[in-house]
Amino acid sequence: MAKQQIKKMGNNRKLLRPFFLLLLVALLAVAGFGALTIFESEKPVIAMGEIPEYIGTDTTLDLTLSDAKSGLRSIRIAIKQGNQEKEVLHTDYPRQGYWRKAGPTEVKEKQLVDLKKLGLKDGPAEITLEVRDYSFWGFFQGNLTRVVKNITIDTKPPKINLLHATRYLKQGGAGIVIYQTSEDVVHHGAQINGNFHPGFPLSGREHTYIAYIALPYEATAIVDAKVMAEDLAGNKTAIGFTSTYKRANQKHDTIALSDSFLATKIPEFEEHYPEMKGDVIEKYLYTNRNLRDINNKKIHDLCKNPAPERFWKGVFQRMPGSPRAGFADHRTYDYKGKPIDEQVHLGVDIASTERAEVKAAEAGKVVFTGYNGIYGEMVVLDHGQGIFSLYSHLSQINVTVESLVDQNTVLGLTGTTGMAGGDHLHYSMLINGVFVNPVEWWDPHWIGVTITEPLASSNSH
Numbered sequence: 001m002a003k004q005q006i007k008k009m010g011n012n013r014k015l016l017r018p019f020f021l022l023l024l025v026a027l028l029a030v031a032g033f034g035a036l037t038i039f040e041s042e043k044p045v046i047a048m049g050e051i052p053e054y055i056g057t058d059t060t061l062d063l064t065l066s067d068a069k070s071g072l073r074s075i076r077i078a079i080k081q082g083n084q085e086k087e088v089l090h091t092d093y094p095r096q097g098y099w100r101k102a103g104p105t106e107v108k109e110k111q112l113v114d115l116k117k118l119g120l121k122d123g124p125a126e127i128t129l130e131v132r133d134y135s136f137w138g139f140f141q142g143n144l145t146r147v148v149k150n151i152t153i154d155t156k157p158p159k160i161n162l163l164h165a166t167r168y169l170k171q172g173g174a175g176i177v178i179y180q181t182s183e184d185v186v187h188h189g190a191q192i193n194g195n196f197h198p199g200f201p202l203s204g205r206e207h208t209y210i211a212y213i214a215l216p217y218e219a220t221a222i223v224d225a226k227v228m229a230e231d232l233a234g235n236k237t238a239i240g241f242t243s244t245y246k247r248a249n250q251k252h253d254t255i256a257l258s259d260s261f262l263a264t265k266i267p268e269f270e271e272h273y274p275e276m277k278g279d280v281i282e283k284y285l286y287t288n289r290n291l292r293d294i295n296n297k298k299i300h301d302l303c304k305n306p307a308p309e310r311f312w313k314g315v316f317q318r319m320p321g322s323p324r325a326g327f328a329d330h331r332t333y334d335y336k337g338k339p340i341d342e343q344v345h346l347g348v349d350i351a352s353t354e355r356a357e358v359k360a361a362e363a364g365k366v367v368f369t370g371y372n373g374i375y376g377e378m379v380v381l382d383h384g385q386g387i388f389s390l391y392s393h394l395s396q397i398n399v400t401v402e403s404l405v406d407q408n409t410v411l412g413l414t415g416t417t418g419m420a421g422g423d424h425l426h427y428s429m430l431i432n433g434v435f436v437n438p439v440e441w442w443d444p445h446w447i448g449v450t451i452t453e454p455l456a457s458s459n460s461h
Helices: 002-038 259-272 280-302 444-458
Strands: 045-048 060-066 072-081 084-092 106-112 123-133 144-153 160-165 168-170 174-181 185-192 195-198 208-214 226-231 236-240 244-246 252-257 322-325 329-335 338-345 348-351 357-359 364-371 377-384 387-394 410-413 425-431 434-436
Touching: 045 144, 060 072, 072 106, 072 144, 084 106, 160 226, 160 236, 160 444, 174 185, 174 226, 174 444, 185 208, 195 208, 208 425, 208 434, 259 280, 280 338, 377 410, 387 410
Parallel strands: 168 244, 252 329
Antiparallel strands: 045 060, 060 106, 072 084, 072 123, 123 144, 160 174, 174 208, 185 195, 185 226, 226 236, 322 348, 329 338, 348 425, 357 410, 364 377, 377 387, 387 425, 425 434
């Protein structure tokens, strides 16, 4: 009997062995998975723009920190200068569990570096950024990502020395400002009447810049005229400059709209802008108002990134022909004897023979060719440092974008595309997207007095 019981117990043990083995494997697997999870060794990720080399009074660190596994435990930013270390930021995140995502998986931080509060001085320093996660790796301390970089603390704004500012500015007129800065600057230029005009370095003159400025045709005074500069640390400064406002003689005239003109023009605009609705007059008003604004915005945007080099050399040439309309002419549009609209003409119209050659007014780079609403087929040239010229109503375009041209280059032929009643060239000049009077740029005396002579005299300072 005893032998049978012993034999039976042996058989039971044999049967239980695989079960315990499977249980042990399962427990080891769970333990291994848990260990791999809570003891994961993947470090947190710091995704950010480059830590700036210069820290100024308004420097903000823009950080994106992440840890997809155990989650973020803490963030610490400190600046060390000499023997003292100052904490800029220290944040601990509460534990949310003991497995995955015990802390936040992503954090976005915008941290202002308050140098005054930290009590740090101008000069060399060292910034440290430490991010730790909730892993049990590293003797339960978690994985650590650490970034250390040498920086320079600079709280002093650059100084600006104004060398020249155009003395008189007419409505729709242009001018220049020449200035020096005491150090390298990254964003600088002149502002006038709400328009910012970037500065460009003058060759061979350290920290010396020129900004071409424009007074809008509708300006009733000169306001907010100043030169601004920002250094590598983000410190900003500004000084005012004075120019005398001069009123321009702006012509007012009336244009009578005929049914034949509308019957010719409206289908052209409908082809390019099928969203037009209403009767003929409603479509005309949409074109003359809404589309005009859209077209002018496009032109303004084309002037946002001027070439830093000066392509042009001297006086801008005028196409031969008789003037048909002037800059800033105020127009009233009549239909059947009644006024239906008012607009301002932002260029000079020149009529010659039909399909006359249109040459570049000065050396430059082609930045646009194509159809642009009321301007029809159009070419825009960048002459460098914020100066642009525009040629419109063309019947043919001979150049391509990015090509370099000079005063002998034929850009195209005159025509009647866009809001043109007869074959002519509409010519405009712009300073950083602001329309100005082209007549100034055709005048050798104005070029000399306004630009050439001040550039030469300012070089002696």
